[in-house]
Amino acid sequence: MAHGPAKGIGRWLFTTNHKDIGSMYLWFSFSMFIVGGFFAMLIRAELFSPGLQMMRPEFFNQLTTMHGLVMIFGAIMPAFVGLANWMIPLQIGAPDMALPRMNNLSFWILPVAFVILMSTMFMEGGGPNFGWTFYPPLSTTYAPDSVNYFIFALHIMGASSIMGAINIIATVLNMRAPGMTMMKMPMFVWTWLITAFLLVAVMPVLAGAVTMVLMDVNFGTSFFDAAGGGDPILFQHVFWFFGHPEVYIIILPAFGVISAIIPTFSRKPLFGYSSMVYATAAIAFLSFIVWAHHMFTVGMPLTGELYFMYATMLIAVPTGVKVFNWVATMFRGAITFETPMLFAIAFIILFTIGGFTGVMVAMAPADIQYHDTYFVIAHFHYVMVAGAVFSGTGAVYYWLPKWCGRMYDETMGKLQFWLAFIGFNITFFPQHFLGLAGMPRRYADYSLQFADWNMVSSIGSFIYGAAQILLLYNVIATIVAGKRVTEPKTWEGAEGLEWTVPTPAPYHTFSTPPEVK
């Protein structure tokens, strides 16, 4: 298999190579990250001071909705699918993904979905303005006409995710190198295997929810319309039955990345490997039985509130196992603080803060105060941004030398880390205070007493935004002019099959399966 990639644009359009598709996923995800980040910058600019400065509230609502949709379905999920495409075959000693053509399809329908979604913002009546959770009647009775395009786009994204997930499961279960038993797989592969099962289970539920909204809007059904015998609360149950596993779909692969980076720079094997596997599976299982904790204020019976409260707090146990395992891995390790390690350590600290606020919002009586305030915004940005995005950024710095055979500039990497870390905390830590003081989410304006912390938060967000531009610069500078590296093991403490192939990773790897002892 001496032949390399095809020439010209055809290489990218028709490729079935897992590395090409992985790269496309990563670039697509980064471009969506910039778009979603641009929406966030507009939101923070509007909230810089009280009153309406830049936009109508209707447009603000479109921004918050699109920011959520683009970041979740366009930036974070494809980023980890991209990492999975690149790394899973390398980590299990497979020549490619199990279903290379479907892999191409599942990537290329994504840009289509996002073109459709973005185009709604230029339509008459504007784009989706009902929040990324699209609760009826906002998304049915009061929705702009573009809601049908939103639904179609979401269907395509769901199809893409399901195909990607099936591909990953087939690859992991059927294409491991001889000797690579399940309990020898790297944690990243394990977390992705479990995530893929979650995707297959819940993306169809999202498809069901949007289909019911579609029928209520266009075909006169009353799934969510009380006047016709339906119930808008039903939507929330269906949506969060998808939505809660969805947050673990986002964070589990991030756990896998951290479980790869921490041992490398601690120069010790991962502490408690098997407990990590079981904890991941436990989190995935629990994610199916806690959904109504997003709905404590809809008026549930006391037993319901109690059940969902305790079940939710239970998730802190396997998550705690993971955090303690990472800390134990670092304990007495010969630690060095390269950029990926900095992102991984920041992940552990900030994700734990987000986990603690998670336990706070899990408490039903307290949540009645926190619900729909900036406290919730702060909570989920600590787990989604400092969790998934920091982990993804760390992963890029960690594997970039392997991908392109060039080392990033350590000083620039560290600068980007500190800019991101400081910017992130200035943005989101004050939002805890705002939320506790009662500032509600999803409004373009706020009362005067919230002005100071909002200004601080906005300044922080501009710093955090600048850090992402620096990330883009760092990646491009590395690819174009980074110092060349050739040794297969780019990091001296790294272990695993991906570090046995030459650097940069050739177009075809493991054409003959490696022997795993």
Added chain:
Amino acid sequence: MATKTTGKLIAKLSAGAVVMFLFAMFVMPPLYDVFCEVTGLGGKTGDRYVATDATIDESRTIRVQFVATNNGEMPWDFGPTVHEVRVHPGEPTPVTFFARNPTDMDMVAQAVPSVSPANAARHFLKTECFCFNQQPLAAGAETEMPVVFIVDRDLPRAVNTITLSYTLFDITAHSENVASLSN
């Protein structure tokens, strides 16, 4: 590569995805309805009840309050004729709600009941209710709409007050009953 086992695996996973879609569309909504009916979640009350036992529990007196709300932009005047009655469990009680259509259009409404507290919902039985049907009302017309209810004798001891709330929805656009008005 084991293509045969891969094919089987893909078939299973795809079937799983389809099953989950059908589950969300066709199992979750009815399941939710059953769940609400059993637990009284959301104050949902049952369909028409046929009284079987006429025993009245004179030892308890329950306050039943009536609340009426117009959904959204619904322009009708709508409310209970009496705001509160005191009843004994087991005793059929008739009450009425009034409605007036102040607009110059023929309209159709649908009332949706809800009972609070939730653990009383199952024990609040309606033998007759205007909410069982759509309510067409010609422009400017008004009407009195009957409800006959029985508070079940098994009502939990802790419940002394029950609130019956109706929300009135404008369903003119979705209804065929408008045409019948003009005849």
